[in-house]
Amino acid sequence: MEKITEGMHGIGVPDSWFPRLAALEFAGALGLIVGIFYRPLGIAAGVGVILYFIGAIITHLRAKDTKGLPMPAVLLVVAVAALLFGIATV
Template identity: 45%
Template structure:
């Protein structure tokens, strides 16, 4: 079961790092995407830092389980907010992405609690 925890945590950390890099790039497509959602460009760096903290917490959590649990809980809250922002903006076609990452965060939490 710990192997599953490692795989889910590593995949989720990679997804979070990629999303953070996209936000930190401030490329026009990133800015436009988040502007459509009502997120100002100056907030993208803060969101990226939260994602990187979550990714780091998941990886540290492989060695110290309370950190993994805390990181997964934080990511669950973050992505619940992301789903709400997408729904509020009426961006229904992009809602599946934060939902999928949300489910990965829930899986990481369940696995980390199971394998502590």
């Protein structure tokens, strides 16, 4: 946990954003899980998670933090896959 907060501080994320970002991640994960049973919510959550990780990648790029790029990039790919599977099974 400490490593994550240090990394976020290193790319310029203020402490005041932590609760909001955590809430967005939690809502996205919950939306994806509930979306298994109610596809429209899962699709909306998938779009939200994709936007979240695009923002994370942009933040890392602006801070010139190439070491921190792999994790949000992998999670972006997983989110895109979840969205595509959700759409394909509607």
